[in-house]
Amino acid sequence: MPKDKLIDCPRCGSDACYETQEQYNLINRICYGCGFMTHNYMNKDSTFLQEQLEVLPELYQDLTFIDDNGYHWIPSTVNLPDKGMVYINGTSIEKWEWTAVPVTKINESERERFPVKGKPKEYHTYKMDQSLAKTFKERDYMEALDYIGVFNIKK
Numbered sequence: 101m102p103k104d105k106l107i108d109c110p111r112c113g114s115d116a117c118y119e120t121q122e123q124y125n126l127i128n129r130i131c132y133g134c135g136f137m138t139h140n141y142m143n144k145d146s147t148f149l150q151e152q153l154e155v156l157p158e159l160y161q162d163l164t165f166i167d168d169n170g171y172h173w174i175p176s177t178v179n180l181p182d183k184g185m186v187y188i189n190g191t192s193i194e195k196w197e198w199t200a201v202p203v204t205k206i207n208e209s210e211r212e213r214f215p216v217k218g219k220p221k222e223y224h225t226y227k228m229d230q231s232l233a234k235t236f237k238e239r240d241y242m243e244a245l246d247y248i249g250v251f252n253i254k255k
């Protein structure tokens with residue numbers, strides 16, 4: 101059974117940091133105060149960590165926060181096909197923001213431009229709509245999530 105508990109975020113001090121116990125002893129930590137996440141394979145001794153850090157965009161690497169236990173916290177990326185995306189966007193660690201891109205419904209007339217991969221005659225219902233993209237300050241991560249409707253049960 102997955103178990104959730106709230107912990108204090110070592111990066112921003114917020115108490116809105118969720119620790120989730122997943123399968124295979126994976127423990128995810130995601131902070132809704134600052135939008136950063138880590139898990140127990142992102143510890144300083146892990147080879148997985150080294151591999152992951154190498155493929156991260158430079159800004160993510162620069163923003164990596166290492167807590168007292170050696171866990172590496174990086175900005176989270178949200179990508180939900182029926183809601184939208186939230187990711188960071190910027191030029192340096194002093195100058196970055198969250199970008200939230202909600203989805204819109206695909207019109208009947210353009211449906212065929214959005215086929216579902218590997219499924220003939222099936223089409224997506226929503227597309228990311230860059231024209232609705234909005235930026236949010238670092239501490240407004242929750243608002244960015246709210247903007248794409250992450251907390252809505254139904255859309």
Ligand SMILES: [Zn+2]
Pocket residue numbers: 109110111112113114117131132133134135136
């Ligand atoms: Zn935090």
